[in-house]
Amino acid sequence: MSATEIKAPRSGQSSSGQISEKTTAGGRIAPQYRRSGSSKGNFEMLSWLFMRLSGVVLIVLIFGHLTVNLLVGEGIHAIDFGFVAGKWADPFWQVWDLAMLWLAMLHGTNGVRTIINDYAEKDSTRLWLKIVLFAATAVIIILGTLVIFTFNPCPVVNGVQLPGGFCPAP
Amino acid sequence: MPTKPAGTLYRGREGQWSWVGHRITGVVIFFFLLVHVLDTSLVRVSPEAYTAVIGAYKNPLMALGETGLVAAIVFHAFNGLRIIAVDFWKKGAKYQRQMLWTVLALWLVVMVGFSIRHLSLALGGH
Numbered sequence: 001m002s003a004t005e006i007k008a009p010r011s012g013q014s015s016s017g018q019i020s021e022k023t024t025a026g027g028r029i030a031p032q033y034r035r036s037g038s039s040k041g042n043f044e045m046l047s048w049l050f051m052r053l054s055g056v057v058l059i060v061l062i063f064g065h066l067t068v069n070l071l072v073g074e075g076i077h078a079i080d081f082g083f084v085a086g087k088w089a090d091p092f093w094q095v096w097d098l099a100m101l102w103l104a105m106l107h108g109t110n111g112v113r114t115i116i117n118d119y120a121e122k123d124s125t126r127l128w129l130k131i132v133l134f135a136a137t138a139v140i141i142i143l144g145t146l147v148i149f150t151f152n153p154c155p156v157v158n159g160v161q162l163p164g165g166f167c168p169a170p
Numbered sequence: 171m172p173t174k175p176a177g178t179l180y181r182g183r184e185g186q187w188s189w190v191g192h193r194i195t196g197v198v199i200f201f202f203l204l205v206h207v208l209d210t211s212l213v214r215v216s217p218e219a220y221t222a223v224i225g226a227y228k229n230p231l232m233a234l235g236e237t238g239l240v241a242a243i244v245f246h247a248f249n250g251l252r253i254i255a256v257d258f259w260k261k262g263a264k265y266q267r268q269m270l271w272t273v274l275a276l277w278l279v280v281m282v283g284f285s286i287r288h289l290s291l292a293l294g295g296h
Binding site for chain 1: 250
């Protein structure tokens, strides 16, 4: 009876001294110790990275948004339909607000998703909270995007310009 | 046997409270954002509907609310930069406490400036 060979853990060495398939397949870490299953990929790492990258961009977008809308000129008194119409008549502000809408909603949704994962202990509770969250996010992003792009800064009803619009001089 | 947990860098100190603050401000901003997209979407309904709803915002109570919202945004923004520094800067974890106090100092400066400007505009009449 031959002696049982006891291998060092994670050595990846077969009894013949060759490196086994088990270790080399996944790179430097044996598959049983890898944190992400093959089905999830590295989604959580990408979400972590997204929070940091979108966060930096959002600081520029939102600080600009607050400065232009609240601090310049007569501030909040200036905000009415004509103010919004004047901004969205310009593709620069359309793109600015579109980027802000998408990045802020995805950043916020991902943050709330993390909070749900942290505090909701039951699987079914987590599932339902996330269904509600993702549904709300989809509605807000689609609605906001449609409003930015289908908006008419100079609304005309029955041939009459509505008051407060941002109409080019006739 | 220690009678209480030995001090850690994280528990009950700057690291933990900034994390709590980041979560709370984040949730507040998120729910505001949902409402803000909805109210702005009224421009698609009619000029009157939008201007009427925005007009309802223009009172002293909402001016204070806006100031609180901006306070939450500015903290979340500056503390977010601190988190990025903790994650990506080699000495970030070592200086995380000092960075939090820097965040709070900058937050105070920005908020004093913002409050003076916004509240004098919003409350000062027209």
